[in-house]
Amino acid sequence: MxxxxxxxxxxxxxxxxxxxxxxxxxxxxxxxxxxxxxxxxxxxxxxxxxxxxxxxxxxxxxxxxxxxxxxxxxxxxxxxxxxxxxxxxxxxxxxxxxxxxxxxxxxxxxxxxxxxxxxxxxxxxxxxPGDGGTxxxxxxxxxxxxxxxxxxxxxxESQRVGLMRRGHCAEALDLDGPQAGRVRRQPVAERVEIPLEQRFPWITGAGLMVLPTRA
Known part of the structure; x- marks a missing residue:
């Protein structure tokens, strides 16, 4: 042609x-x-x-x-x-x-x-590969x-991928062991109180520190 x-x-x-x-x-x-x-x-x-x-x-x-x-x-x-x-x-x-x-x-x-x-x-x-490798x-x-x-x-399609595909991201976080299907929660860090004067150094006691002003 x-x-x-x-x-x-x-x-x-x-x-x-x-x-x-x-x-x-x-x-x-x-x-x-x-x-x-x-x-x-x-x-x-x-x-x-x-x-x-x-x-x-x-x-x-x-x-x-x-x-x-x-x-x-x-x-x-x-x-x-x-x-x-x-x-x-x-x-x-x-x-x-x-x-x-x-x-x-x-x-x-x-x-x-x-x-x-x-x-x-x-x-x-x-x-x-017969084992499901890459x-x-x-x-x-x-x-x-x-x-x-x-x-x-x-x-x-694996169970984890299937859950993620259907939007169940939380359930897919932990699919191993006795807690399978539950959300793995990280321990909450201990709260540390920072003294007020360290967070706001211009505050002293119950009063306010008078800041110098420019003339």
Whole structure:
């Protein structure tokens, strides 16, 4: 394909994205924009990308938007991505693939360009330590302790992280020993009284010291 043909094809794809976003309702405008971003990144029409409409928009912690992209050359081949918050337009997509340990669909690659997807598809995920140790650098931060891991997976979300994610910070402070789940309180330091004349040296006894004034 020549440069001119590629340029015309890119223009047509971009125009499809604009048309798709223009027809979206106001409430779905952010989702439509993200659909267009992913379609443009993959070089496919926006009708090839389907967002998950069951996402709870106002849930806390924030539930990422899930998008399914169909390969135009192989309709049976589908790629699943997540996008944290459609309100922002500068976040990464994450490719969901089976965890090498538990086979649950979790983020295995951060995708900002088509080359990022190509790098993952060419090499696949790196082997993981079976004891739940630090994953290789090729794994995104979203992979570690992701809630989709199975209960037996070494990378399943820990109790402490789960409490912190749900805002129960105090309960997460102490999860070991007989006081598990309770707030660890530090002993209160003994109060030391400082004599009044040391705190306010211009006060003597019950009266006030007369301070000299400038003439």
């Amino acid at each position: 020549s440069i001119a043909e590629r340029a015309v094809a890119a223009h047509r794809v971009a125009q499809q994205h604009l048309d798709y976003q223009a027809t979206a309702a106001d409430a779905d405008a952010d989702i439509a924009r993200v659909v267009g971003q992913l379609a443009e990144l993959l070089g496919v029409g926006p009708h090839r990308v389907r967002p998950d409409r069951t996402r709870a928009r106002r849930s806390l912690p924030l539930e990422p938007l899930t998008l399914h992209a169909t390969d135009p050359d192989d309709p049976l081949r589908r790629y699943t991505f997540t996008y944290l918050d459609p309100f922002y337009d500068d976040e990464s997509f994450f490719l969901l693939e089976p965890c090498p340990l538990c086979a649950a669909p979790v983020p295995l690659a951060e995708i900002r360009t088509l080359a990022d997807l190509g790098a993952f598809l060419a090499a696949g995920p790196e082997p993981l 994953p290789p650098d090729s794994y995104p931060d979203a992979f570690d302790q992701h809630p989709a891991h199975t209960a037996a997976c070494a990378y399943r």
